[in-house]
Amino acid sequence: MILKTFELNKIKDNTIFYLLYGKNEGLKSDCINEIIKKEKGKIFKYDERQIKDEIEPFFENVLSGSLFDSNKVIIINRATDKIYEIILNLIDRNIINIKIILNADLLETRSKLRSLFEKNKNLICIPTYQDNNETLSRLTALILKKENISISQQNMNLIVEKCNGDRQNLQNELSKIKNYALNKKKISSDEILKLINLSENYGLSELIDNCLAQNQNKTIKMLNENNYNPEDGIIILRTFLAKAKRILKLATQLERNNDINKTINSAKPPIFWKDKEIVKIQLSKWKLKEIKKLIKNINDIELEIKKNYNNSLYIITNFILEKSSFEINN
Numbered sequence: 001m002i003l004k005t006f007e008l009n010k011i012k013d014n015t016i017f018y019l020l021y022g023k024n025e026g027l028k029s030d031c032i033n034e035i036i037k038k039e040k041g042k043i044f045k046y047d048e049r050q051i052k053d054e055i056e057p058f059f060e061n062v063l064s065g066s067l068f069d070s071n072k073v074i075i076i077n078r079a080t081d082k083i084y085e086i087i088l089n090l091i092d093r094n095i096i097n098i099k100i101i102l103n104a105d106l107l108e109t110r111s112k113l114r115s116l117f118e119k120n121k122n123l124i125c126i127p128t129y130q131d132n133n134e135t136l137s138r139l140t141a142l143i144l145k146k147e148n149i150s151i152s153q154q155n156m157n158l159i160v161e162k163c164n165g166d167r168q169n170l171q172n173e174l175s176k177i178k179n180y181a182l183n184k185k186k187i188s189s190d191e192i193l194k195l196i197n198l199s200e201n202y203g204l205s206e207l208i209d210n211c212l213a214q215n216q217n218k219t220i221k222m223l224n225e226n227n228y229n230p231e232d233g234i235i236i237l238r239t240f241l242a243k244a245k246r247i248l249k250l251a252t253q254l255e256r257n258n259d260i261n262k263t264i265n266s267a268k269p270p271i272f273w274k275d276k277e278i279v280k281i282q283l284s285k286w287k288l289k290e291i292k293k294l295i296k297n298i299n300d301i302e303l304e305i306k307k308n309y310n311n312s313l314y315i316i317t318n319f320i321l322e323k324s325s326f327e328i329n330n
Helices: 005-010 025-036 048-053 055-063 081-092 112-119 133-146 153-162 167-180 189-196 201-212 216-225 232-257 260-265 273-285 288-307 309-323
Strands: 017-022 043-047 072-079 098-104 124-128
Touching: 005 025, 005 124, 017 025, 017 081, 017 112, 025 098, 025 124, 025 167, 043 048, 043 216, 048 055, 048 072, 048 081, 048 309, 055 072, 072 216, 081 098, 081 112, 098 112, 112 124, 133 153, 133 167, 153 167, 153 189, 167 189, 201 216, 201 232, 201 273, 201 309, 216 309, 232 260, 232 273, 232 288, 232 309, 260 273, 288 309
Parallel strands: 017 098, 017 124, 043 072, 072 098
Antiparallel strands: none
């Protein structure tokens, strides 16, 4: 059954299955929070690929429980038609005391998953579309008024334009402004410009470091907790490439001296002390031949996403998950 985002109050409390799809991550996040706000049970977040790799533990978690348990919530991120059969299986089991929420990117009209949720009156399908600037301006004004922060309409327009129709981007920008304005209630145009252009690559750096260290659980957790945009795709890959080239340089040196501590301590440019341990793990995971192949893979992926921009995040996410898996690379 198809519902619009403003019709969530029509959903029955005992509804089990939900599909939210589209590019507006902020709106999807708001809808999910509204759906689960009354739930007192534990929330479990999965990536679709993680479920495919760990199918038995997933089913055990979904099917465990009793009539007297609080509703648990299962959120499946980056859902695609690949999970269609698993969802059919769960529907056939008539499970209770649970909410299963699928968070998907754009789904074509011919998508089996989308068709299933649209045609079944017991399943909820919620498409999300980009917010227009009028909606984002209204949200901005409400949030800033609540925080007692004063900015001009011109600056408000600057913030909205930066958000590309996604309220998640808006929330990120307003969070920066809120933190900056802790001890001041009026912000100048120059300050606004600096704030909305702040680089946020530290999260990307940590994501790639954990991927290269093949810490798959933490990599999945970071992917689940961040809402990247298609515009982030090239930045993610360039960060990946820079770190892969660093490992290549270190692996070449390690092959010569066979001393990992000496290799890391003598690296140029120097490796920051808090990064040394994870770099050591990365060097132990990637041999010279493998890292050369990885660099070629990264360049190939960049060409692929330039040709297929709409699916860029899906392509990059799968690539990151693949490279974070110990079994795949060894």
